[in-house]
Amino acid sequence: xxxxxxxxxxxxxxxxxxxxxxxxxxxxxxxxxxxxxxxxxxxxxxxxxxxxxxxxxxxxxxxxxxxxxxxxxxxxxxxxxxxxxxxxxxxxxxxxxxxxxxxxxxxxxxxxxxxxxxxxxxxxxxxxxxxxxxxxxxxxxxxxxxxxxxxxxxxxxxxxxxxxxxxxxxxxxxxxxxxxxxxxxxxxxxxxxxxxxxxxxxxxxxxxxxxxxxxxxxxxxxxxxxxxxxxxxxxxxxxxxxxxxxxxxxxxxxxxxxxxxxxxxxxxxxxxxxxxxxxxxxxxxxxxxxxxxxxxxxxxxxxxxxxxxxxxxxxxxxxxxxxxxxxxxxxxxxxxxxxxxxxxxxxxxxxxxxxxxxxxxxxxxxxxxxxxxxxxxxxxxxxxxxxxxxxxxxxxxxxxxxxxxxxxxxxxxxxxxxxxxxxxxxxxxxxxxxxxxxxxxxxxxxxxxxxxxxxxxxxxxxxxxxx
Amino acid sequence: xxxxxxxxxxxxxxxxxxxxxxxxxxxxxxxxxxxxxxxxxxxxxxxxxxxxxxxxxxxxxxxxxxxxxxxxxxxxxxxxxxxxxxxxxxxxxxxxxxxxxxxxxxxxxxxxxxxxxxxxxxxxxxxxxxxxxxxxxxxxxxxxxxxxxxxxxxxxxxxxxxxxxxxxxxxxxxxxxxxxxxxxxxxxxxxxxxxxxxxxxxxxxxxxxxxxxxxxxxxxxxxxxxxxxxxxxxxxxxxxxxxxxxxxxxxxxxxxxxxxxxxxxxxxxxxxxxxxxxxxxxxxxxxxxxxxxxxxxxxxxxxxxxxxxxxxxxxxxxxxxxxxxxxxxxxxxxxxxxxxxxxxxxxxxxxxxxxxxxxxxxxxxxxxxxxxxxxxxxxxxxxxxxxxxxxxxxxxxxxxxxxxxxxxxxxxxxxxxxxxxxxxxxxxxxxxxxxxxxxxxxxxxxxxxxxxxxxxxxxxxxxxxxxxxxxxxxxxxxxxxxxxxxxxxxxx
Numbered sequence: 001x002x003x004x005x006x007x008x009x010x011x012x013x014x015x016x017x018x019x020x021x022x023x024x025x026x027x028x029x030x031x032x033x034x035x036x037x038x039x040x041x042x043x044x045x046x047x048x049x050x051x052x053x054x055x056x057x058x059x060x061x062x063x064x065x066x067x068x069x070x071x072x073x074x075x076x077x078x079x080x081x082x083x084x085x086x087x088x089x090x091x092x093x094x095x096x097x098x099x100x101x102x103x104x105x106x107x108x109x110x111x112x113x114x115x116x117x118x119x120x121x122x123x124x125x126x127x128x129x130x131x132x133x134x135x136x137x138x139x140x141x142x143x144x145x146x147x148x149x150x151x152x153x154x155x156x157x158x159x160x161x162x163x164x165x166x167x168x169x170x171x172x173x174x175x176x177x178x179x180x181x182x183x184x185x186x187x188x189x190x191x192x193x194x195x196x197x198x199x200x201x202x203x204x205x206x207x208x209x210x211x212x213x214x215x216x217x218x219x220x221x222x223x224x225x226x227x228x229x230x231x232x233x234x235x236x237x238x239x240x241x242x243x244x245x246x247x248x249x250x251x252x253x254x255x256x257x258x259x260x261x262x263x264x265x266x267x268x269x270x271x272x273x274x275x276x277x278x279x280x281x282x283x284x285x286x287x288x289x290x291x292x293x294x295x296x297x298x299x300x301x302x303x304x305x306x307x308x309x310x311x312x313x314x315x316x317x318x319x320x321x322x323x324x325x326x327x328x329x330x331x332x333x334x335x336x337x338x339x340x341x342x343x344x345x346x347x348x349x350x351x352x353x354x355x356x357x358x359x360x361x362x363x364x365x366x367x368x369x370x371x372x373x374x375x376x377x378x379x380x381x382x383x384x385x386x387x388x389x390x391x392x393x394x395x396x397x398x399x400x401x402x403x404x405x406x407x408x409x410x411x412x413x414x415x416x417x418x419x420x421x422x423x424x425x426x427x428x429x430x431x432x433x434x435x436x437x438x439x440x441x442x443x444x445x446x447x448x449x450x451x452x453x454x455x456x457x458x459x460x461x462x463x464x465x466x467x
Numbered sequence: 468x469x470x471x472x473x474x475x476x477x478x479x480x481x482x483x484x485x486x487x488x489x490x491x492x493x494x495x496x497x498x499x500x501x502x503x504x505x506x507x508x509x510x511x512x513x514x515x516x517x518x519x520x521x522x523x524x525x526x527x528x529x530x531x532x533x534x535x536x537x538x539x540x541x542x543x544x545x546x547x548x549x550x551x552x553x554x555x556x557x558x559x560x561x562x563x564x565x566x567x568x569x570x571x572x573x574x575x576x577x578x579x580x581x582x583x584x585x586x587x588x589x590x591x592x593x594x595x596x597x598x599x600x601x602x603x604x605x606x607x608x609x610x611x612x613x614x615x616x617x618x619x620x621x622x623x624x625x626x627x628x629x630x631x632x633x634x635x636x637x638x639x640x641x642x643x644x645x646x647x648x649x650x651x652x653x654x655x656x657x658x659x660x661x662x663x664x665x666x667x668x669x670x671x672x673x674x675x676x677x678x679x680x681x682x683x684x685x686x687x688x689x690x691x692x693x694x695x696x697x698x699x700x701x702x703x704x705x706x707x708x709x710x711x712x713x714x715x716x717x718x719x720x721x722x723x724x725x726x727x728x729x730x731x732x733x734x735x736x737x738x739x740x741x742x743x744x745x746x747x748x749x750x751x752x753x754x755x756x757x758x759x760x761x762x763x764x765x766x767x768x769x770x771x772x773x774x775x776x777x778x779x780x781x782x783x784x785x786x787x788x789x790x791x792x793x794x795x796x797x798x799x800x801x802x803x804x805x806x807x808x809x810x811x812x813x814x815x816x817x818x819x820x821x822x823x824x825x826x827x828x829x830x831x832x833x834x835x836x837x838x839x840x841x842x843x844x845x846x847x848x849x850x851x852x853x854x855x856x857x858x859x860x861x862x863x864x865x866x867x868x869x870x871x872x873x874x875x876x877x878x879x880x881x882x883x884x885x886x887x888x889x890x891x892x893x894x895x896x897x898x899x900x901x902x903x904x905x906x907x908x909x910x911x912x913x914x915x916x917x918x919x920x921x922x923x924x925x926x927x928x929x930x931x932x933x934x935x936x937x938x939x940x941x942x943x944x945x946x947x948x949x950x951x952x953x954x955x956x957x958x959x
Contacts, residue, residue: 312538375607381536384600384644388539391648396676399648403641410637411630414614418626422618456536463538 008058008067011075012118014047015111019104026100033094037086040103041437044083051076059120063184066120069465074117074245074318081238081325082110087441088333089230092340102142105135106234113242117249122171122181125246129167129210132242133160136235140227152226159219163209170202183254190257197261204265207250210243213303214273217296221280224292229336232288236295237328241321244302248317252309259309266307267398270390274300274405281412285346287335290412291328294371297409298324304402305386313389315463320382322458323370326448327379330367333442334360341432347416352425357432361420363442370449372413373406378453385459468514470529470545470595473555476504477588481581490576494566497580501559501566504587508559515552516944526951527597527662535601540657544598549948550796553941554594554723557803560930561715562587565708567923568811571818572620572706579620582612583708590716594723599647599659602728606643606720610636613717616709617701628697628704635697639687643724646680649673650732664732665955671735678736681729682744688721690774691781692751702770707814710766714773715807719799722780726795726952730784734956737787742875744785749879751778756889765813765823768897769806772849775886776802776857782883783864786876789946789953791867794860796945801856801934805848808927812842815920816901819913825897830906835915839902841924846898848931850891856934861887863942 006013021043025031031039051072059066086093086103093099112131119125137160141153175181177196178189190196205216212220224232251262277297284290305316337360339345354361370379383406391399434442452458480500484493511529518528527546535543547555565583572579589609596602610633618629651657653673654664669677687694698718702710730737755775762768776798783795815838816831817823832839848855851862868880916924934941 315538369611374611375604380604380607385539387644388648388651391645391652394652396645396649400642400645400680403644404638407634407637407641411634414630414633417615418618418629421615422626422629456541459536460538 004058005060007054007056008060009065010054011051011072011079012111012114014050015107015114018043018047019107019111022100022104022107026104033096033099036099037090037093037437041083041086041090044079044086048076048079048083051079063120063182064124065115065118067118070314070318070462071117073462073465074242075114077318077322077325078110078113078238078242081241081329082106082234084325084329084333084441084444085230085234085238087437087444088233088329089336089340090435090437090441092228092230092336096142098142102139105139109133109135109139109234110238113238116242116246119246120183122174122183126164126167126171130164132239133164133210136231136239139231139234140223142231143228146226148226149228152223155219155226156223159209163206163216166202166209167206170199170206173199173202183250186254187257190255192258192261196258200255200258200261203250204262207243207247208269211240211247211299212296213269213299214276214296217273217277220296221289221292225286225289229288229332229339232292233329233332233336236292236332237325240295240299241325244299244306244317244321248306248314251306252314256309263307263309263393266303267395270300270303270307271398271401272300273297273303274402278405278408278412281409285348287339287345287347287350287416290347290416291331291335294409294412295328297405298328298371300405301383301386301402304390304398307398308389308392310389310392311463311467312385312392315459315466316382316385316389318462318466319459320386322462323378323382323449323452326445326452327367327370327377330363330442330445330449331371333438333445334364334367337432337434337438338429342429344429347419349429350416350419351423352428353420356428356430359434359439359442360432363446364420365417366446366449368413368416372410374410376454377449378451379449381453381459468511468529470531470547472507473504473511473591473595474588476500476507477584477591481584481588484577484581484584490573493577493580494570497566497584498563500584501563501587504591505559505563508556511547512552512556512944515547515549519947530597539600539659541600541659542598543601544660544662545595545601546597547595548951549944549946550723550727551594551948553796553800553945554719555591557719557800557930558587558590558594558716560804560926561711561807564807564811564923564927565711565715567919567926568711568814569706569708570917570919574620579616582616583712586612586616586712586716590720593720597661599650599661599664599728602661602724603640603644603647606724607637607640609717609720610640613701613705613709613713616712617705620706620709621704622706623704624700625704628700632697632701635687635694639684639694639721642680642684642687644684646677646684646729649677649680653677661728661732669733669735674733674736675739678729678733678740681733682725682740685721685724685729686781689718689725689780690751690755690777691721692747692754692774692778695751695755695774698774699767699770702773702810703764703766707810707817710810710814711807714769714810715803718773718777719803722777722784722795722799725781726784726792730787731952731955734958737956741785741787744781745876745879748778748781748785749882751775752782752883752886753889756886756893759893760889762893763825765816765825765897765901766810768825768893769809769813772890772893773802773806775890776806776849779861779864779883782879783867786864786868786871787953787956788867788870789949790870791864792949792953793942793945794863794865794867796949797856797863797934797938797941798860800941801848801860801931804927804930804934805845805857808841808924808931809845809849811920811923811927812838812845815916816842820910825900827907828901828910829904830902831910831913832902833906834910834913837916837921837924841928843898843902844928844931846894848935850894851887854935856931856938859935859938
């Protein structure tokens with residue numbers, strides 16, 4: 001029993017262990033920020049490596065907690081993202097007075113996401129979702145001197161409290177309709193009665209809030225803009241990824257009997273999310289807002305893949321999120337480095353960046369190309385597999401809209417590319433000094449973007465373990 | 468002959484360009500890579516002919532197939548037939564000439580050559596792909612370099628042109644993507660394999676939906692009316708080598724796709740939609756020719772005349788007879804070489820006179836005899852003088868079109884023939900005004916072509932004459948491949 005417990009819950013236990021380690025350091029040691037950050041990066045790297053070993057399948061606590069290889073992989077993807085964040089934003093983290101608190105909060109949120117992925121019942125699901133949300137709101141407030149940061153935190157708290165309320169309402173309705181909260185027992189009890197559909201709509205809305213699916217996306221841009229870049233990137237990459245994972249598995253496993261209902265919902269919202277995310281991104285000036293709207297559009301593409309309701313759909317979503325972690329973090333990493341040293345966050349400020357900072361420009365370009373889905377970057381494969389999965393239903397109009405949205409999104413990604421490479425600027429951003437960890441993190445992102453697509457066995461591995 | 472070399476060579480060249488530091492070294496690496504590409508393409512031609520002479524009747528030669536993504540049944544499947552070889556040769560000629568012409572690029576030399584080589588990688592990969600997924604992959608690889616080439620090194624309204632080109636071409640490839648997915652799910656057995664898809668009969672409903680998607684998608688690349696609007700802006704804003712690659716290679720990607728993917732795989736729909744294709748092609752031919760008459764800028768003249776000339780490619784494909792389809796492929800090769808040379812010469816003139824306005828030029832034959840002579844030859848080729856490549860190609864298209872008995876086809880053919888008169892008017896006027904007449908005083912001290920420019924021009928001239936004087940070898944190369952396509956069309 002204890003062995004089971006230790007091995008099955010290994011990812012969660014490791015994170016808990018790291019959190020306690022940080023707490024003890026906080027209480028008992030006076031390490032300097034620099035060495036402390038180095039230690040944290042090392043521990044997080046070990047955590048990533050450990051995530052790939054000794055993964056087993058099973059469940060605990062009367063099926064409240066379950067895990068399998070696919071879930072372990074999803075957790076590993078998130079761990080990789082957190083490790084990259086710890087590298088990319090070293091400059092900013094080092095100067096922070098509350099480095100330890102930052103990581104304790106961040107890892108608590110990550111722990112919540114791990115439990116979320118593994119949850120086997122709506123109770124567990126709700127608990128872990130709260131654990132994954134509340135620390136992020138605290139983190140959004142981390143630029144203590146800035147008003148926008150507090151405003152972002154406030155908006156985040158309000159909107160997530162609201163969506164939690166809706167979620168709880170949905171859960172209680174579904175419990176009332178079926179008499180169970182367990183994921184494994186529920187499908188047999190779903191008959192598609194009006195009450196169940198109502199409950200499902202509430203649950204769906206809550207997910208839509210968290211994933212910022214249109215029309216529940218309005219909080220996203222303000223929160224992304226106000227929060228520090230490190231937090232924004234965590235929100236838009238790790239948190240989105242975790243919710244997308246659990247959303248897919250809930251739809252595919254728990255609500256499988258109601259797929260006729262949710263296929264149409266997913267499809268319509270996918271179109272709305274892509275189109276509106278893209279159209280709003282066209283006109284943004286602030287790079288963080290820009291990336292916020294682009295990430296809304298990306299969620300639209302994830303929904304396209306999700307609509308397929310098949311094994312290729314699940315694996316395409318996981319594969320895309322792996323790629324998305326690298327691509328989006330590359331873009332955020334560059335934006336963060338620039339904003340931290342010069343305070344500049346507008347796309348117009350990036351004019352002429354290539355003359356002074358070729359490395360940063362190329363990494364940014366790679367990230368944006370990957371987000372736009374241009375080969376040979378990984379994003380091309382990710383997007384294409386999502387769209388192919390979505391096309392399996394034979395709905396040509398839907399797929400054409402998705403494909404044309406790729407073009408709209410290309411247009412605004414090219415705006416940034418144009419500013420960096422082509423536009424002239426008398427006073428471009430000066431040469432930015434990149435410390436070793438930041439440089440390493442950026443190169444890691446760049447390598448990931450180039451290789452993950454071309455190494456086709458990665459997708460095959462995902463599809464084998466997702467089966 | 469291993470076709471992987473065709474992909475590997477550009478990749479190695481590009482890597483080499485990234486590794487060296489000085490601009491002079493970059494140029495040497497790029498030129499070596501391009502020359503090796505040409506050598507490889509010629510070797511491939513001979514290997515192919517030898518194999519055929521030995522009696523190898525397989526549809527595709529030198530086939531290779533590796534599993535790439537088994538989860539989606541995506542295979543790295545490559546192979547060549549006569550059409551692909553012709554296109555590969557064309558690409559290799561244009562790449563060498565493009566590298567030579569750009570010898571004077573001083574702004575970000577490394578990036579410039581890197582993008583040129585990347586573009587050639589996309590083209591080679593596209594022409595040898597027998598799997599629709601990798602075909603699409605290479606098609607998209609070839610788009611972004613064009614955007615950057617125009618946007619960074621271009622002139623005039625370069626940002627507008629670059630954006631327009633990127634968005635329109637990506638829009639085209641988005642339609643291609645949907646069409647390919649339609650074939651994947653609507654065909655049989657979830658496969659992207661071109662040879663498999665072309666050996667089965669695709670359900671009629673699927674054909675009727677996917678054919679327009681694929682034909683329009685690829686058509687955007689090859690200036691299908693009314694999706695030709697990126698052509699004039701893109702070509703005129705691009706740097707010389709960029710225009711050469713755009714007109715010489717990139718527009719051919721579209722023609723090849725229309726023929727190989729849309730028409731070959733979906734014969735029923737091709738027959739059904741043929742009248743529309745013919746109509747649009749005829750409009751493009753006439754509209755392009757008349758629009759050229761109004762142009763005063765040399766690059767715009769050549770860009771609009773490209774719309775007209777590429778119309779012949781689509782007309783040949785739409786006519787669906789074997790001679791017409793062969794003519795379409797010939798026209799792709801001919802137009803590719805001819806227009807690349809045209810843009811190269813315009814670039815050389817512009818570099819010296821700093822103007823492209825026909826009205827401001829005159830008497831250039833006196834100061835730069837070599838460049839102007841080439842301009843004349845290329846102009847005559849463009850208007851279809853016998854002995855040069857343009858005549859052979861256009862003649863074949865007309866003969867093939869006339870083989871269709873219907874009135875509709877006859878009218879379209881006659882209308883398309885009329886464009887030749889218009890072509891003669893604008894070409895002779897532009898060439899005459901540029902080279903003859905009094906020489907403006909400002910141009911008295913201009914110099915003639917340098918070694919690199921001469922080399923580029925001679926390489927492309929060799930192509931024009933090789934097709935124009937002895938078209939037999941090229942027709943022999945293409946004909947068996949087009950026969951396969953027309954056989955499928957006639958249901959054999």
